[in-house]
Amino acid sequence: MNKKTLPILAGSVILTGLGVYLYASKVEARNYKLETVRVTTYGASGGGSSSGNGNHDENYEKKIFRILHLSDTHLSEPETDKLRFLEEVTDGDFDFVVLTGDVFENYTGLKYASSLLSRKPKLGAYAVLGNHDYYNYSFFNKIVGRINRKWRHPMEYRDVNPMINAMRNNGWDVLLNESRTHAEGVHVVGVDYPGIEPDELTRLVHQSPDGYLKLALFHMPRFLHTFVNAGVDFALGGHTHGGQIRVPGVGALITDSELSRKEASGLIYRGNTVFHISRGLSADPRSNFRLFCPPAATIIEVVHKPHAPHPDHDFVSMDTLRQTSFVD
Numbered sequence: 001m002n003k004k005t006l007p008i009l010a011g012s013v014i015l016t017g018l019g020v021y022l023y024a025s026k027v028e029a030r031n032y033k034l035e036t037v038r039v040t041t042y043g044a045s046g047g048g049s050s051s052g053n054g055n056h057d058e059n060y061e062k063k064i065f066r067i068l069h070l071s072d073t074h075l076s077e078p079e080t081d082k083l084r085f086l087e088e089v090t091d092g093d094f095d096f097v098v099l100t101g102d103v104f105e106n107y108t109g110l111k112y113a114s115s116l117l118s119r120k121p122k123l124g125a126y127a128v129l130g131n132h133d134y135y136n137y138s139f140f141n142k143i144v145g146r147i148n149r150k151w152r153h154p155m156e157y158r159d160v161n162p163m164i165n166a167m168r169n170n171g172w173d174v175l176l177n178e179s180r181t182h183a184e185g186v187h188v189v190g191v192d193y194p195g196i197e198p199d200e201l202t203r204l205v206h207q208s209p210d211g212y213l214k215l216a217l218f219h220m221p222r223f224l225h226t227f228v229n230a231g232v233d234f235a236l237g238g239h240t241h242g243g244q245i246r247v248p249g250v251g252a253l254i255t256d257s258e259l260s261r262k263e264a265s266g267l268i269y270r271g272n273t274v275f276h277i278s279r280g281l282s283a284d285p286r287s288n289f290r291l292f293c294p295p296a297a298t299i300i301e302v303v304h305k306p307h308a309p310h311p312d313h314d315f316v317s318m319d320t321l322r323q324t325s326f327v328d
């Protein structure tokens with residue numbers, strides 16, 4: 001290597017890195033997608049005594065619900081294109097719009113709460129809060145906390161009442177370890193970020209009338225087996241941002257949760273429960289960059305067949321699913 005080669009090589013590496021960073025933060029992080037998936041849920045498990053005996057026509061009492069899943073909006077001043085996307089997608093015709101946490105990055109984002117919902121959904125707009133709603137993260141937390149988990153979060157929660165009030169004033173029902181039942185055949189349970197005792201989650205899910213679709217909302221994918229054991233049919237969460245940086249063929253570099261690299265977003269099957277993990281629409285503004293992982297909102301068509309048995313291939317023993325690697 002001659003004397004001229006090294007500076008040229010170093011310059012090329014720096015320019016390439018800068019180009020990738022600019023693309024990831026200025027282009028892909030703002031390339032909002034609206035995606036559609038379809039989910040089928042079968043029979044009751046846990047939450048009620050489904051007949052599930054196969055004597056019913058598979059389509060008998062089949063119900064279809066249209067859900068818009070939003071997550072990780074991380075609102076903070078200034079916002080522009082994200083608000084336009086939110087206003088557009090929430091103007092659609094939905095049974096539910098759900099928002100699974102990290103709604104606000106800080107109090108400056110409260111002024112944008114009115115852009116989170118353009119039209120009232122037929123059955124309800126439900127939200128749960130996430131760790132960025134509860135914590136005011138410093139650079140110290142973000143950098144040192146990656147090395148030593150002791151410093152991962154600030155010492156105290158911040159007051160989330162301004163967030164809850166802003167949401168409620170704009171048509172949202174913020175669920176703080178609570179449930180709601182709709183006579184149309186849906187029971188919704190919302191898990192607050194600080195968590196919930198498994199017995200309490202089971203109690204809330206079991207308030208569902210027999211045969212109703214049992215939905216659960218949560219922010220951080222942790223202890224997913226508790227949703228399975230409680231008998232939830234379909235659970236929606238966020239937090240991972242899909243990993244933000246994904247390597248084709250490998251998956252997310254980090255999932256920041258108990259999920260594997262290939263499970264950082266999309267549909268996941270555990271026991272008789274289906275999970276949808278959203279890639280979310282944003283991130284902490286200090287680290288909002290994405291590669292092969294554009295931000296997304298998802299329209300989910302849920303077909304609930306309360307009297308159809310679960311297909312055998314969907315069942316996996318919980319013994320093989322229980323994971324212990326996650327620590328928040």
Ligand SMILES: [Fe+2]
Nearest residue numbers: 072102239283
């Ligand atoms: Fe987030």
